[in-house]
Amino acid sequence: MNEIILIGLAGIIAVAAPIIFATIGETITERAGVINLSLNGTILLTAMAGFVVSVKTDSLLLGFLAGAAIGAFVALIIAFTSITLKQSQVAVGFVLTLLCRDLAYFLGNPFMGLPGPRIPSLPISGLKDIPLIGTLFFKQDILVYLSFILIAAAYWWIFKTRPGLMLQGIGERPAAAFVRGANVNRMRYIYTMIGGALVGIAGPMYSLSAKAGWKGTITGLDGIGWIALAITIFGGWNPIRAAFGAYLFALLQWLGIVLQPSFQNIPSQVLQVAPFPLMILALLLVNIGNTEWVDRTLAGLPESARRFIAQVLRALRTTPPASLGTPFENE
Amino acid sequence: AKPTAAPTAAPATEAPVVVTTEAPKEITFGLLLVGPYNDHGWSEAHFNAGLYVEEKLPGTKMIYLDKVNPADRPGTTPAQLADELVGQGATVILFNSDDMKDSATEFAAANPTINVIMASGDQQWAEGKDFKNLPNMVNVMGEMEYGKMMAGCAAALTTKTGQIGYLGPLINDETRRLVSSAYLGAKYCWTTYLGKPAEELKFKVTWIGFWFNIPGFTSDPTQVADDFFNSNYDVVISGIDTTEAIVQANKMKLAGKEVWAIPYDYEGACDEAPDICLGVPYFNWGPSYLGYVTAAMNGEYKPLFEWVGPDWTNINNPDTSMIGFKEGDALSAEAKANVDKFIAELAGGLQLFAGPMNLQDGTVYLKDGEKATDLQIWYLPQLLEGMEGKSLP
Amino acid sequence: MKVEIKNIHKHFGKVHANNDISMTIQPGTIQGILGENGAGKSTLMKILSGFYQADKGEIRLDGKLTRIKSPADAIKHGVGMLHQDPLDFPPMPVIDNLIIGQSGGLLPNRKVVRKQFEDLQARFNFKIDPDAYVDSLTVGERQQLEILRLLWLGAKVLILDEPTTGISASQKEMLFATLKILASQGMSVIFVSHKLDEVEQLCNQVAVFRQGKNVGQAMPPYRTPQLVQLMFGKSMELAPRIDSTSCDVLVHMKDLAVENYRLHISGINLDICKGEVIGLAGMEGSGQRLFLQACTGLRRTVGGKLYIGQRDFTGKPYHQFLNSQVSYVPASRLEEGLISGLSLTEHFILAGEQQGFIINRDKALKLTESRIKDFSIRGIPETRVESLSGGNQQRALLALLRSPLQLLLLEHPTRGLDIESSMWIWNMLKERCKTGTAIIFTSSDLDEVLHYSDRILVFFGGKVSNPLNAGSTTVDSLGQLIGGKGWEN
């Protein structure tokens, strides 16, 4: 029984892996001050392309490379329209969300339901037998291991390395980064594309592993991208917290499944659709501290209570990179 | 269930259907598919039936439109799309899904000269709860109950843990009766052939909430399948449009777990992962469609409600049997033997929907010795006693 | 380092921002640059620090002809610029602020950086905690941080463009001391300002710009009238201050208390008379803004009572103040004051009373035209506010005010404006006082506070002084209080 739960949790870690790639990709992009709203479309398109490529070439690697390349290209479009042409990032991102989706369905149509290759699971001998840890982390497939590495690497890069600090600076205050020698817009191009590439890898992670195959409109990926975006905010632009968000989401989904029989009388939709409202609730918690009315009402409270609540809220609060979504021109 | 002509169907002489006096030798029939024509599932089965008709009946031409649902074709109704097909010269229209029920009714009423075939509807069932008097419509449905029973049987004969999982779509009468059939098949084979007590068989259904996965709105079938396998349900029967069950089973298998799965709907479904596929209950609409189109061609089209079972002489005969069960490579020899025995028994008139039988909440469904009527089966109000899972949406 | 500027030209469209400017700055000197708004000071500084490229002309550093391609390039050549609003990263720690932009390997060595930073601080006895987050520092401290950073990166020429706007007197003293030290150590400092006294107090030589030209150099001892003459091409005289006599109480504050997450100010007791001007002095972030916002309902008071014209306004929302003829003019014009993208006319429609549901464009247009005339705004009704110049934006802000007003609250009403514009604006304000409007304003310019206020409140670390009579207060005593001295009583 205990073992079953453990395996269940291991399953959650696997389910979250693609979302982690997408969220961390977006986190990196947004850290540079650019919003890539196109995730939902990008993931669908790259899932399709990755699948088709690896079916045609039957090389998994090429499939993933194709995904990454397309993800980066979509990001490039966003970078160009928003950074160079100064158009609204949200607008461009939203259009690409729909455009990529329809492209995926249109171009992918001939390849529906074809049998395709699939990433094998790859238990790590030695580690896999460690009690608990082994089952949880080391009986997964290569992509899951990569997701672990990605979390650590992204965190290390953003907060520990010199270029990472500059990345923060660029998103926080481009003008200041500029006088410190950063080529702000080039950096934004680069990071947007890196982030896009990571998002682009999430696609094949589904079509070549988590949800192997391409089934067009019924593939069951339409929506993942939005969830990943929400998790990015929940994660407060911090890879570790973002990963936590992804795991939390997968956990909620899993609970929805295991709890279903025990709730005969409440509509099954309640559990199935629960994760997103809960995600909103989470966003509420991390944002409500930034709202003006809270300040006002707090002011009404007795000092001690006021201080306490204020501290709690500040602990929960996440604030986006200051220049997020705004173009930069040096003077 | 025998074909039951709708009582309103007047004698053929005044059958108000085809207007031209002598039957046309050329005929175009239009097919409206709810899903992609190549979905390796429900819709592809119908599409192939269309090809079958074209092949068997010279002078017929098929035109089709797939993804006929308001999500994929915003702002359209199947009736309107049927008009499009008529515009292209179709004089017979096939609606292939429950989704299109009302449109089919509306269209049939609006176009008395067009012969309408509606798969999985019950408008033409005089005894049914949703009867509409439509002289130019045929309702046809395969008795997949039998297919599911065979699936359940194969599962019961294979499971090592005595736990069978059923990956359910959304909850309604149809899906309930299919799950229950699988359960009955499983229980029968478990007790009769393996001689094990019924209580030792666990049969659990988990509903994802839709016919396929929509992140953020349904449960993820991949996760459901995994959860089954991980919690020692070593056989999963799929009731949804997509193939997560066998895909995940295959993955587990490769990871060294001993698991099996049974897909749904489409004859070729096992091909995706033969090693773990115990078999697939599938629809073979071809023969029935051939019949209706021929009738239309010869001006003998009659309104009808048909709930067609397998051709018991050979359930896998493409020219005669509506319901088939294609045994998979993963089905062991002795299990296979027993499944065949089970099929033979069904052919011999074995009726599993027979009393004493209770509904999930313990209320009596069938009294001792009572056999369920088609109505009782079609409109099954709950899961059956002994099954685990939600009965009501 | 010796800086030679030769025949610099810079155009912005029609505007000839720098017109054949030349000057030489010897090592170890502090070069002052004076000039009215738009004279071309910032432009030249931005050329020196690599933001702009000159259209014509050359720059020599220590005699060597140098092309400065970017700010980063400038610092490589030893030219560092301290911006009015320090270009740092508020939400990040001081130490990271230093590391960002420091050239070096993938992984910064925090230990070394910290050490070097501490040593530098010691030289000027600054006391900035390297682990503090920048947004917890005062503007003054942030300037210090920037100076340290520039020196640390090897700056030998330090450019300061209007550095004293936004910092308090004592911080100013500290800054000037620092600059003097730097000069004595052989750095060349370029100091841009509108403020004659500062320049006179600090600089070894002064250049005056007008309309893009360098119209003259001056050496100490300076003669103020001569400088003014140079700056404006005419001489100028401040209106004499008039001390009001009778008091007809308008605002009554009783034990008022306000707070934000850093400060808690309590026990404010003050009566303000009709037509009175109250100046708020203190270091940036000592609570003046907090107090001002409390007086307009923008921030809810956490204790005490606030009456305006006998009515209790405690805890009332901003719009109720607004509708009771209490107006607030924020410091940041384009961020809080005006709406980029909307025309002047549309602003007047918004600010004015709404009549009915449908806008009467002609009426609005007429109103706008008259206001543009009265407030001599350089622009037409269709002009979008963002393309107005700083001073004109400020004029527009004042033009938007409703009248009559009971109480008017202003943040830095003349920040960044030259003497001429400032005087004009204060004339407008004093006119309003004559109609009984009371004014509360914050300013970091002590002379402004002393000259235009009737009474002064000094803020220091969450404490508020009793109202001082401006007539009988001196810059020094005020500076003392702002610096935190003499609060015992």
Place this chain on the structure above:
Amino acid sequence: MKTMTKTSSLWINTGFRIAAIVLALAFTSIVLLLSNARPFEAFANIINGSIGSSKGIANTLVAWVPLLLVTSGLLMTYATGMWNIGIEGQITLGAIFTTLALRLMQGTSVPPTLAIILSILAGILGGALWAGIVALLKIYGGVNEIFGGLGMNFVSTALTIWLIFGPWKRPGTGSMSGTEPFDTSLWLPQLEGLRISLWSVGIGIVGLLVVYFILQGTYFGLKLKAVGKNGRAAFLLGVPTTRYIMAAFLICGAFAGIAGAIQVTGVYHRLIPSISSGYGYLGMMVAMLVNFQALWAGVVALFFAALNIGSIQLPIVMKIDSTLSGVLQGALVLFFLLMEGARRTFLSKKRGK
């Protein structure tokens, strides 16, 4: 002099617009060639299918009305700088409330006409309610309206499915086909032999005019824009910012609600899964393509509707997937944004010289 520059810039603008269209068509053609289909044949089929016949035109209008209403509503929220992605859910709730109202009044003594009118009002209520929630989350919870909206979309879909298979289950088997269809007396009166109702067309046009008028001529409209361009400054100038954002959402929700109501009373005559038909997202595209100017919304919406309807011919006649229409629509908006940006940069460069 002034006029001359005006005309010249007018030429420049139209030039860039046309370029956008050409590029979009080119892009779509390439996509078509990739799936070895002949572009011109495809476009011809789309045109023919949409405006080739009276039926086609009627169907196009059927798609046009809700799209137009949704776009009009979105223009209001866009004015305040809000991205009301929750629009899909708002349409759905409009439909649900309308269905509820009709279910209550069906078979009672309420005269059909009145019933229909009341049900549409109910739809307005439903849409506004759902939008209001998003606005509340935004204003008082700081939850970005995009994600608040998305969440509500998911919830609304779930709600629909639950109603169809649960409480509002039709006689017999609960069906994907939706709830039991309403009696024809509760349908919006349709033109003989066509699926379009002049009433709904009327409602759509009026809706657009109202929005146009509000945004052009009224204090309310101007204040909405002020809030959108600089909320803080607008607030200090005396605009009750939050109330205006809320108002914009409520109005937009109301329009979405009408769209949903028309889907029920005028098109499907019952509640079906995905009743919103994706008009919400499509409406956002239209709004972007008209650059949030009400003036062109009608035309562009009509064009998009025509694409949706015309593209049905593609699978029937050419055996290619009809998501092509989506590709073309997306490409149009994308290239419009690109060209718009290019135009701006071009002009500013020109001014720079």
